[in-house]
Amino acid sequence: MKKKFILGMLFASALTGCDTSEKLGTPPQITDTNSVGCLVANDFYAVHFSAYLKPQKGNDRDALLTPYCQELPSPGKVFFAADLIDRDIRQTSIGIRIIEIEKTGDKPTDFKEIRVLNKVEPKIYSKGVVEAQVDLDKNGDYALILMIGGEEAISDEDKLKITFHVGKSPFSWFKEKQKWIVDSVVKYF
Numbered sequence: 001m002k003k004k005f006i007l008g009m010l011f012a013s014a015l016t017g018c019d020t021s022e023k024l025g026t027p028p029q030i031t032d033t034n035s036v037g038c039l040v041a042n043d044f045y046a047v048h049f050s051a052y053l054k055p056q057k058g059n060d061r062d063a064l065l066t067p068y069c070q071e072l073p074s075p076g077k078v079f080f081a082a083d084l085i086d087r088d089i090r091q092t093s094i095g096i097r098i099i100e101i102e103k104t105g106d107k108p109t110d111f112k113e114i115r116v117l118n119k120v121e122p123k124i125y126s127k128g129v130v131e132a133q134v135d136l137d138k139n140g141d142y143a144l145i146l147m148i149g150g151e152e153a154i155s156d157e158d159k160l161k162i163t164f165h166v167g168k169s170p171f172s173w174f175k176e177k178q179k180w181i182v183d184s185v186v187k188y189f
Contacts, residue, residue, distance in 0.1 A: 037081070038069035045089065045148060045160045047082040054079070070164040075136040080144055082130040082162070093150035095122035098134045101141050101163065108163045111143065122150025139167030
């Protein structure tokens with residue numbers, strides 16, 4: 001029995017560590033199981049980022065409260081929340097830009113801006129939660145940019161760029177299968 005459990009856990013661990021959509025050398029963008037959303041950081045700032053997609057039909061409360069990280073299943077009205085980890089920046093004005101992007105390289109920050117979808121003027125988020133919303137009208141690649149220091153955020157170090165994709169990704173089938181296998185192993189034991 002103990003041997004089966006250990007083998008099952010090793011099998012589940014191997015499966016969960018094989019995510020081919022992550023590339024080495026990118027900024028930390030890992031799922032944090034102790035919070036909502038995921039941890040996104042650059043060299044200077046870190047946030048817990050979540051995106052919530054408004055249900056297209058009715059008042060599906062479970063769908064409304066489903067947090068997404070950097071892959072949203074479909075376009076629609078999206079609500080974003082970024083929990084500021086560093087307490088010091090809660091007293092610094094932060095501006096927000098949500099843009100449609102075109103990827104130009106392998107790094108998440110390698111992109112060119114196509115259009116601005118929403119811009120929130122800089123203000124202080126003393127409670128530590130930066131919020132924005134936007135209507136996304138099509139599948140594609142987007143970025144939410146937090147400009148720490150407001151209009152004075154000129155350098156890339158003062159901009160936390162959170163890229164995300166809307167629509168099914170080429171690896172979504174793998175992630176769904178991976179989750180199903182892990183859930184099955186956990187139920188078995």
